[in-house]
Amino acid sequence: MIELFKLMRNKRMFMLMIGFILFIAVIGFSLSDRKELTWPEKFLKDTAAYVQQWFYKPAGYIAGFFEDIRNLRIVYEENEQLRLTAAAYARDKIEYNFVEKENKRLKEELSFTERQKEMYNYNYLIAQVVSVSNDANNRSLTINLGSKNGVRPNMAVTTIDGLIGLVSAVTPFTSTVTPITELDEASPTFNSIAVTILGREDDSFGILSSYNKETSRLLMTKIDEDDKLTVQDTVITSGLGNVYPRGLVVGTVESRQVGDFGLTLTATVELSASFDHLTEVFVVQVPELEDTEQ
């Protein structure tokens, strides 16, 4: 104890201790379950994003130009594939129109409420990425839409390829997206996402619980024992719980195993979206529903 007091007499040691206590206090404050950011944070984030957007986009154009030249060779193959997809799309579109009309008629006949009808009517907001964090353990992205544009925390963010993350914090003009690679069961700051399999939406169920950075695969847990899930199935969000929208592509199943206790299955999922060189992303706006129906 006396040794400690002797140490404390040293001014430098004393300042270090004060600094350390302050640091722990600030971390504790930021880890607590905050609904909103404080105004200095909002101001700093908005200012930084305002400046960064002048740099990110031109850099993207220049880099994109060189990439385009490299991609010239594979354009023909891609074109062939796209033509096939377009043909399939035209067929499906006709069928979709019939099904949609019928669905609408049935909803009318069953007298669905306005709330039930609007439940899956999602709005896709297009946003520009402004910057990417340079911290290996916190790869958050900043996008240029904020609470003034109707973005709220916990909204899903996708690219054309698939789900990339969730909005974790919003300021008036920007919002921070936590990528899906930060998903972790043990972490105090993240939620899990309910998913299902494309084509068997009613039969399959699983929860994306964590992302393994060492193998760069997502872990899907709590799958029923007699689920017919197979390798190469496409995993999509199920929208159960109505927090995250349904029907967003997450990735493909790579392997399935028996879970920890032998009662459920787990599967590893390969992400379909890539996190490098992002430009445009879509924020999926779930319709705001008044739960009170008076």
Place this chain on the structure above:
Amino acid sequence: MSMNRIILLMLLLFIIEGAIMPWIIPAGFGSRIIPHFVFVAVVFAALYSGRHRALLLGVSFGMLQDVVYFGHLIGAHAFIMGLIGYFTGMLLERRRATLMMAVSIIGMACILYDTAIFFIYRVFRITSETYAWALLEHILPSLFLQLAFALACYVPARRLFEAQTKANPETEEE
């Protein structure tokens, strides 16, 4: 005047590492090579301008990074950047570091910085990876980027910080 210029240049570095570097790093290496240019500038400040200035720059730019890229917790970068800046300055500010010495100091400081940040996230259970994996996955690959940057900026950075110290020498209490 000169201090203002240093702060302005460091702000520019901060913007470059967030907005331009993601495009320069080839696709597929985005999560492996991670720029920490502002931190390199803080170590330069510690070597050629004094420990108090390094502490001040480290804490303020670390805080800026913490707030702008807030994901899990605030304060980790500010604390570690300030601390490493201060102690590098304390050990080495009296000696005039040569190019080789400066680069090796920066290399060691970068490893120390990434390691400290990694363990802070480990303590708060935000990551669950092993240190050996983190070392090979991103700490060592990004070290090369930092060293290349330090080599490229050695001459202008040294001139800038030394001119700054000569213009208004710090009043040391020791």
